[in-house]
Amino acid sequence: YLDEAERLADRVGVIADGRIVAVDTPAMLGGRGTAAATVSWRGPNGPEHISTDAPTKVVRDIADSFGGAEIPELVVSRPTLEDVYLQMIGAAK
Incomplete structure (x- = not known):
């Protein structure tokens, strides 16, 4: 259900051990x-x-190293809501 919350919610909260640990x-x-x-x-x-904090620059540098050819299996990703949730729950224990 976290993917739905990510798409639909204006704000979400995380509760761990009966405490609200984050709302944003x-x-x-x-x-x-x-x-x-x-x-x-x-x-x-x-x-x-x-x-990296500068993914666009990294992708440009990689593209240069490939001489403008297609970069195989290129993916740029950031943590998902589920990644952050699991990290927060683990840190709260």
């Missing part, structure tokens, strides 16, 4: 809005991953 918008909960992005792709030696 889905985009900002647990620092999601400022969390580092992970850039993943298949390089010449296999899968590669970089965690």
